[in-house]
Amino acid sequence: MAKRRLDLTFPPRQATKPITYHLVKDFDLTPNILRAQIQPGQEGRMLLEVSGPREVIDQAVEFLEGEGVAVHAAASDICLDEQQCVVCGLCTAVCRPGALTLDQDSAELVFDKDKCVYCEACVVACPRRAITLTF
């Protein structure tokens, strides 16, 4: 049995539900949706953990790509290097799920990892390159 974290990007009109359905039904995999950001008519993003035999996961990835879903190995962790951070707050302007916010009084950076969807927006926005994703 293998476990893999996949970062899926869906084209705007691709429904996400049947995809997980196929993973269970056709491939007998156990998908676990860690995070999903799906809005009608917009590109969707899903962080998925699948467990099953290695070759079957490979086949499932091929199937997903055939359906027009972009599949990448997902980041498994996000790191904030406090030595590099200058607390400018710029990352908070791009973090839509609200994982990165500024404390109302101290204006210090607050990072709530549980809300992170690993979208990488902050990684690109941080002028100090203080945030990194690890795989």
Added chain:
Amino acid sequence: MAKSWEEINARIANGEAVVMTAEEFGDIAAEQGVSTAAKQVDVVTTGTFGPMCSSGAFLNFGHSDPPIKMGEITLNDVPASGGLAAVDTYLGATEPSNVRGIEYGGAHVIEDLLRGRAVRLRATGPGTDCYPRTEIDTWVTLEDLNQAYLFNPRNAYQNYAVAVNSGDRTLYTYLGTLLPRLANATYCSAGALSPLLNDPTYRTIGVGTRCFVAGAPGYVAWEGTQHNPHGDRDEHGVPIKPAGTLAVIADLKQADPEFFSAATFTRYGVSCFVGIGVPIPVLDEEIAATLALTDAQLTATVFDYGVQRRSRPALGTVTYAQLRSGQIEIDGVKVPTGPISSLPKARRVAEELKSWITRHRFTIAPPLQQLPQVGAQAFKPLEVRTEEAI
């Protein structure tokens, strides 16, 4: 109750001066009234820590044997100006590396020097009778340099734009990543702590003002480039758009990497965060009234960066208190905000400057020359024209 510069300096020299940050002064004024606060306090310290592209350092390397007249110069592969005397250079903060592009630039070289790291200096020269060497490849540290001083032609902008993007694609700007369809707003000022917002008419801040530059004691050297006193002002006389600027100078060897941080704005370029703080004497109630203004009273204008022209449409004004709350409203739409200028660091600058004055008897200096005031030369754009059209 007016106090003179001399009286205040005498109190600083005796260790008796009452010094507060602009935030603390705002609190006292709110509690006890401006006139009581004006009597009690001698000096108010300000601070800002935001990206300031127009920054850089003059460096002198000393002469090698045999000597070289450096023409093309690089420091850690970042080009520096060869247009000065043989071994002088100006390294601009935004200059990108020949090898790593905007991920490493002039600002990063300056930060490396400040952190005590050796930097690779390579240069070529024409080879002349007095400077026969044509090539050099060596390593230098900040300590090795004869002179190294920051000369930043434009820092400490008096107010700045709030940026939004009404377009339908993400924009990568010097105000950060602007999400399409007004999905976020970014802003860049220390608000109530910002030096020039506390002295909106440049009464006490001018050429020769002693100030805090990247952790070193420095001076206001001149008006900053694009200094523009003319724009719209609110009922307190405070600009509501980008207005005045300062050119500052300070010894790089005394600067502190805590207050100078290189930055890369994705798909835009290199820049650096610089900590600037200016002490403002509480001479009378008039200046106390602007020192007492808080984020709830100071405003900034929202501009649409989705329109990529010199004159971007203004979408109204918001207060810094609203910006700091994390959300503003534009045409009834709630837009999340994020700063670019660090408030915690701005506070550190103002606190540090306060301790310079109270503990180290850092005295203040009246301007030797005023900055251009309203009525001075108008701020001019650059027209694109041919020789015949002149």
